[in-house]
Each structure stands twice: as structure tokens, then as C-alpha cells.
Amino acid sequence: MDGNSAGCPVHQGRDDRKSAKVAEASADMHTGTRVIGNFVAARDLLRSPKMRQAGASIEHVDLSKPDEISFFFLDGEIHRKRRAAVAGLFAPKTIVTRHHVVMNRAIDEITADLQKRGSAPLDEMSWQMAVDVAADIVGLTDSDSNRNLAIRVRKVLDASIRQRKGFFSKLVLNARMLIAVGRFYKHDMLPAIAARKIQPKDDVLSHLVKENYSKRGMIMECLSYGGAGMLTTREFIVMCAWHLFDNQPLRERFLSGEESDQFAILEEILRLEPVAAFLQRRVAEPFEEANGTALKEGEVVSISIRDANVDEAITGPCPFELDPDRGKRMKVIGPFMSFGDGPHRCPGAQVAMHETRIFLDRLFRLPGVRLVSAPAVSWNPNIHGYELRGAVVACDPA
Amino acid sequence: MPRIQFIAADGSEEFIDAVVGLSLMENAVSNGIEAIRAVCGGNAYCGTCRVYVDPAWRAVTGEVTEMELPLIEATDDTTPGVRLACQIPVTPALDGLIVRTPLSQE
Numbered sequence: 038m039d040g041n042s043a044g045c046p047v048h049q050g051r052d053d054r055k056s057a058k059v060a061e062a063s064a065d066m067h068t069g070t071r072v073i074g075n076f077v078a079a080r081d082l083l084r085s086p087k088m089r090q091a092g093a094s095i096e097h098v099d100l101s102k103p104d105e106i107s108f109f110f111l112d113g114e115i116h117r118k119r120r121a122a123v124a125g126l127f128a129p130k131t132i133v134t135r136h137h138v139v140m141n142r143a144i145d146e147i148t149a150d151l152q153k154r155g156s157a158p159l160d161e162m163s164w165q166m167a168v169d170v171a172a173d174i175v176g177l178t179d180s181d182s183n184r185n186l187a188i189r190v191r192k193v194l195d196a197s198i199r200q201r202k203g204f205f206s207k208l209v210l211n212a213r214m215l216i217a218v219g220r221f222y223k224h225d226m227l228p229a230i231a232a233r234k235i236q237p238k239d240d241v242l243s244h245l246v247k248e249n250y251s252k253r254g255m256i257m258e259c260l261s262y263g264g265a266g267m268l269t270t271r272e273f274i275v276m277c278a279w280h281l282f283d284n285q286p287l288r289e290r291f292l293s294g295e296e297s298d299q300f301a302i303l304e305e306i307l308r309l310e311p312v313a314a315f316l317q318r319r320v321a322e323p324f325e326e327a328n329g330t331a332l333k334e335g336e337v338v339s340i341s342i343r344d345a346n347v348d349e350a351i352t353g354p355c356p357f358e359l360d361p362d363r364g365k366r367m368k369v370i371g372p373f374m375s376f377g378d379g380p381h382r383c384p385g386a387q388v389a390m391h392e393t394r395i396f397l398d399r400l401f402r403l404p405g406v407r408l409v410s411a412p413a414v415s416w417n418p419n420i421h422g423y424e425l426r427g428a429v430v431a432c433d434p435a
Numbered sequence: 436m437p438r439i440q441f442i443a444a445d446g447s448e449e450f451i452d453a454v455v456g457l458s459l460m461e462n463a464v465s466n467g468i469e470a471i472r473a474v475c476g477g478n479a480y481c482g483t484c485r486v487y488v489d490p491a492w493r494a495v496t497g498e499v500t501e502m503e504l505p506l507i508e509a510t511d512d513t514t515p516g517v518r519l520a521c522q523i524p525v526t527p528a529l530d531g532l533i534v535r536t537p538l539s540q541e
Binding site: 117120121122124125126127128129130131133368370376378379380382384386387 | 505
């Protein structure tokens with residue numbers, strides 16, 4: 038899909054997306070699977086109990102041992118129970134009453150450091166925010182430092198999402214993965230588990246300890262909840278900051294608006310720039326789309342979140358234009374399909390929205406804050422999403 | 436179309452003509468009932484579409500389900516008849532349903 042919304046008489050088809058070009062260049066990677074970009078069809082499919090999780094190297098996962106694999110790969114009742122057991126940690130009330138404290142503390146440190154240094158890479162700042170918040174929710178709070186925790190998590194995630202062909206490469210990769218996981222378990226998980234055996238807390242890890250998860254099961258669950266939140270929120274914060282730096286009226290509206298308006302702005306940015314572009318599902322039972330298209334059992338389909346989010350039937354006219362009033366006007370939940378839908382919808386969606394809002398609200402109130410260099414946009418084929426690197430922000434000294 | 440009444444915390448009333456087959460939450464959002472936030476889009480992951488079912492209708496809508504319970508508990512909302520609107524499918528039997536909405540969904 039191109040960004041030229043021809044036929045829009047008012048706005049001449051303005052396209053506000055910053056990640057469109059690189060996303061379009063990656064679209065051919067889904068050759069061989071049916072791509073669904075219609076919003077309603079995508080939603081029906083993601084909500085259907087006839088679908089199973091697919092993609093993300095699930096073919097290499099042993100589904101016969103659900104206790105040792107991440108909830109992400111599960112479906113049906115067992116998936117629902119695993120999600121429900123910790124759902125309260127991601128509820129809006131919990132976010133406001135508990136996680137805001139962590140978010141504010143993290144941004145205090147991040148902005149103080151920026152004022153001290155004068156300038157800093159934006160993706161490092163957003164990464165620290167994402168790590169601090171995710172670590173607290175998951176329960177990785179007994180590490181030597183969150184900075185070291187972040188480095189170890191990065192090494193595990195880098196090793197796990199890198200896909201290489203060939204026996205030797207796989208061997209090296211597996212060895213790296215084992216080392217990275219081993220360090221993460223020893224330095225971050227073991228002390229946290231020990232602390233929670235003595236004094237349980239209200240976090241994911243305490244739940245896993247209470248339910249006697251195996252070592253492998255605990256690692257998988259912690260990396261799923263923590264890693265996903267860290268990787269995606271890091272990019273989302275940078276993308277939103279970039280839009281706000283480039284668009285003065287939008288920035289002024291963000292800074293003068295109430296929380297609900299700030300969220301509307303962030304949700305609209307996310308609609309245009311979803312961090313994950315594709316989701317995949319395997320058809321477990323024959324399924325018929327609303328338009329009559331039949332999907333066969335065993336077929337793998339790719340849901341294009343980027344396309345669904347600009348489906349004019351849902352967005353109204355000028356779908357490529359950043360319009361924070363769109364969601365309310367169209368009576369659609371703001372981020373549209375950006376957090377997925379159905380049973381696998383992102384559990385940390387609201388956490389990401391809140392930490393991004395707090396981060397940006399504080400950043401843009403710093404005296405003299407400015408974007409020294411814009412980020413370079415690249416594509417990470419392993420997570421089907423954009424990466425923004427190289428952005429540098431500066432501000433006046435404290 | 437079943438006619439459903441929403442009564443806000445301030446006592447104001449709104450009526451909607453609901454579409455059968457959609458959830459009560461989807462009907463509320465598409466009719467602009469602002470007290471229903473539904474930030475998770477109807478997946479029982481957020482607890483922000485809470486309604487209080489009128490006592491006379493609780494047998495028809497059913498009790499709170501196992502899927503809703505963790506989220507309702509997380510909100511500390513112990514109001515009688517509390518349900519997540521996303522987990523109430525609208526059927527013809529709900530014609531005349533009365534639900535109240537909370538002052539805040541957080």
C-alpha cells in the first residue's frame with residue numbers, strides 16, 4: 038500500500054508516517070502466505086478460536102510441554118489461564134497506583150542524567166525507561182543494577198531473535214544463547230527468586246514462584262513479559278518523540294492537553310506507526326472470512342497491522358494523516374490494531390501507553406530540549422518491526 | 436434491536452438500540468457511551484468497561500465469569516452486579532436491559 042491517499046480532497050493525501058518506506062520495502066517477506074489487511078477481517082481472525090499462534094519460530098517450540106514454554110506460544114484455555122493469573126498487574130488501576138511510581142522515578146533519573154550530560158541518545162533513554170518499568174512488573178528487582186540487567190536481557194533477546202542458516206552458525210548461536218541465558222538467570226533471576234521465596238511481592242515472578250514453575254518455565258515467562266515490553270516500548274517512545282519534535286502544533290497540544298488528549302495523540306501516532314507490522318496465525322479449523330473467503334486448515338495467514346490501521350472503512354478519510362481526534366470521531370479504540378486483538382492482544386499495552394506519556398511529558402518540559410539528530414529507520418525482519426537508532430536529544434544544563 | 440439503558444454515576448440516562456451478536460461493550464462504544472473506556476478493545480484484559488447490571492436483569496446476563504474475575508478484583512470494585520461489558524453478548528433477551536456505569540473506570 039502506498040502512502041498517497043488519492044481522492045482526499047481536503048488534505049491532498051498527506052502522509053505523516055515516518056516508517057512507511059522501510060515497512061513497504063519489507064513487505065515481500067510475507068510472500069507465500071495470505072496477507073489480510075482489512076480491519077474487520079483481521080479482527081475476526083485474531084478473535085477466532087479457530088486460529089492458533091504462528092510465526093516467531095513457533096515451529097521450533099515443543100508445544101507438548103506447556104509448563105516449559107512461554108504463554109505467548111499457547112492457545113485456548115491454558116493460555117487464557119496463564120494470562121488471567123497475572124492480568125491484574127497490567128490493569129489501568131494497578132498502573133496508576135503502582136507503576137506510575139516506578140515510571141516517575143525512572144524518568145527523574147533519565148532527565149537528571151540528560152541535564153548533566155547535555156545530550157544523550159534517545160533510544161538509550163527510552164530503553165532505560167522500558168527496562169526499569171518492565172523489571173518492576175516482572176519482578177527482576179534484585180539485580181546488581183538495572184543497567185546491567187538491561188545489557189543481559191539485550192544479549193538474550195539478540196541471540197534468540199537472530200536467525201541464521203547453516204549448522205555451524207546455529208551451533209554458535211545456540212552456544213551464545215546458552216551463555217546469555219545462563220548469565221541472566223544467575224545474576225537477575227536467582228536473586229529475585231530467592232527474595233520472593235522469603236517475601237512474595239505482587240509481580241509476575243512471585244506468581245511463578247508460588248505456582249512452582251520450573252527453572253525453564255520461569256525463564257521463558259520472564260523473558261516474554263519483560264523482553265517484549267522492553268523492545269517494543271523503546272521504539273514507540275522514540276517514534277512518538279520524533280513526531281512531537283517535528284510537529285510544533287502537535288507538541289503544544291500534547292503539553293497543554295489533559296491526559297486523555299495526550300493518550301489520544303500517542304494512540305494516533307501508534308496507529309500510523311505500529312511497532313509490530315505483522316502477526317501470523319495458523320488456521321486450526323476451516324474458517325470463512327466475512328467476505329466469503331475460505332481459509333483452509335493448516336494454512337498460515339499474515340495479518341498486516343499497518344494495512345488494517347489505515348483501512349478507510351474504519352479510519353474514515355485521509356487514513357495516512359495524523360489526526361488525534363480520529364479515534365473518538367470514528368468511535369474506535371484509539372490504537373486500532375497496533376496491540377493486536379483477541380486472546381493474544383499485548384498484555385502490556387496500557388503500561389506502554391502510560392510510560393510513553395510520562396516519558397514524553399517530562400522530556401518536552403525540559404528547558405531547551407531539542408532534537409540534535411533524527412533517528413535512522415531500519416527494519417528488523419525477526420520481529421517484523423522498525424528500529425530507530427541514532428536520535429540524539431539535548432537540553433540546557435540544570 | 437434490543438433497547439438498552441445506561442445510567443451514569445451522575446444519574447443521567449442514555450438509551451441505545453443495540454446490535455445483536457456484538458458485545459454490550461462494542462454497542463456502548465459505537466453509540467458513544469463515554470463511561471465505557473474499553474482500552475483493551477474487548478478482550479477482558481483491562482477492566483475498563485465495567486457496568487453494574489440492574490438486579491432484575493442479573494439472571495438474564497448471568498454471573499461474572501472466571502475470565503472477568505481477575506480484572507474486576509484488580510479494580511477493587513465490589514459493587515453488586517459488576518460485570519465487564521465486553522463479556523456480555525447482546526441477545527434479543529436483553530431488550531429492556533438496565534445497566535449503571537461507574538464514576539471512573541480506573
